[in-house]
Amino acid sequence: xxQVKQNSPSLSVQEGRISILNCDYTNSMFxxxxxxxxxxxxxxxxxxxxxxxxDKNEDGRFTVFLNKSAKHLSLHIVPSQPGDSAxxxxxxxxxxxxxxxxxxxxxxxxxxxxx
Amino acid sequence: SAVISQKPSRDICQRGxxxxxxxxxxxxxxxxFWYRQQPGQSLTLIATANQGSEATxxxxxxxxxxxxxxxNLTFSTLTVSNMSPEDSSIYLCxxxxxxxxxxxxxxxxxxxxxxx
Numbered sequence: 001x002x003q004v005k006q007n008s009p010s011l012s013v014q015e016g017r018i019s020i021l022n023c024d025y026t027n028s029m030f031x032x033x034x035x036x037x038x039x040x041x042x043x044x045x046x047x048x049x050x051x052x053x054x055d056k057n058e059d060g061r062f063t064v065f066l067n068k069s070a071k072h073l074s075l076h077i078v079p080s081q082p083g084d085s086a087x088x089x090x091x092x093x094x095x096x097x098x099x100x101x102x103x104x105x106x107x108x109x110x111x112x113x114x115x
Numbered sequence: 116s117a118v119i120s121q122k123p124s125r126d127i128c129q130r131g132x133x134x135x136x137x138x139x140x141x142x143x144x145x146x147x148f149w150y151r152q153q154p155g156q157s158l159t160l161i162a163t164a165n166q167g168s169e170a171t172x173x174x175x176x177x178x179x180x181x182x183x184x185x186x187n188l189t190f191s192t193l194t195v196s197n198m199s200p201e202d203s204s205i206y207l208c209x210x211x212x213x214x215x216x217x218x219x220x221x222x223x224x225x226x227x228x229x230x231x
Contacts, residue, residue, distance in 0.1 A: 032218060043119070043207055043222035044158070089158065091220075102148075103209075103220055105158040 003027045004092050006106035013113050019077040021109050023090035026071065030092040034103065035064060035075045038087045047088075048075070080113045087111070117142050117210050119223035127229045128198055135194045136226045138208030143188040149181070150207040152225070158207065164191040198230045 005024045013019045023033075031052040036044035050057040050064045050073070057064050063076045077084055087110045091103040118141040128134050138147070147164040162170040162183055170183035185191040195202055208223040 034220065036222075041225075041227070043224045046116075046219055046221060049219065091158075102160055102163070103158075104160075107157045 002107075003030075004090060004104045004106040006088075006090060006109050008109050009107070010110045010112070013080045013111065015082055015113055015115050016079045019075075019080045019084065019111055019113065021075040021077075021088050021090075021111065023073045023075075023106050024071060025073075025092050027092070027104075028071070029094050030104075032093050033064070033066060033073050034091045034093075035062075036089045036091065037084075038089060038108070044089060077111075080111075082113050082115050085111055085113050116219070117144055117212055117221045119208055119210055119221055121206075121208050121223040121226050123226060124224065125227040125229075127231065129231055130199055132198055133194055133196045134198065134228060135192050136206055136208070138191045138193070138223055140189045140210045142212075144210035145213045146211040147185055147191045148209040148211070148220075149183060149191070149193045150209055150222075152205040152207060154204070161193070161206075164193075195228065198228075200230045202228065203230045204228055 003026050034049040035047040037047050038044045048059050048062045048064050050066050055066050066073045087108045089108045090106045093103045120139045122137045149161040150158045151161055152158050160173050161176045161181055162172040164170050164183050164185040166185045180196055182194045205225045205227050207225045211220040
């Protein structure tokens with residue numbers, strides 16, 4: 001049962017343009033969402049998060065949008081840079097402490113930003 | 116933010132042997148976890164490392180195969196026991212920090228394990 005899904009395994013974008021990475025979830029109890037970037041041979045690096053009380057969170061070039069009714073979130077990177085080329089994972093959890101804070105990850109989307 | 120280090124960074128092991136991976140966090144954290152990322156796959160949670168008590172394992176993972184220790188708030192070990200080639204994977208330590216205005220989970224660099 002894949003509770004968090006990233007349906008696009010790869011995405012190619014021209015430098016300077018917008019990258020949009022999508023993520024869907026099925027568990028309505030999820031109320032906290034995170035995006036991670038992962039380079040080969042490294043651990044995932046935290047990028048940005050959003051709580052279900054918000055529908056948008058912005059940090060520099062990165063913006064995450066949350067549509068709770070559609071159970072969908074997206075990560076926008078503007079402008080895209082070649083250094084953004086990596087695998088991006090979305091993750092979801094129930095943030096309440098007594099739920100254990102377990103993160104459930106999507107399958108990842110490999111972003112390639114071409115100069 | 117929390118900085119997480121893991122040892123070893125990689126290893127090549129023989130079938131039937133065991134390997135212990137160490138994880139050190141540079142600050143006290145609320146929770147510590149162990150994940151596995153098999154080739155071409157997503158990150159799968161193995162267990163939550165509980166301080167001073169037995170770890171909480173996810174479905175499909177058992178203590179005899181993946182014994183975990185967490186003697187204090189900043190250190191944990193994962194042992195991969197009686198290894199087979201199917202255990203070849205990247206093993207990742209993770210730590211979560213809660214606060215009044217923060218809730219973030221960090222990852223170590225991973226241990227790349229190859230079992231021959």
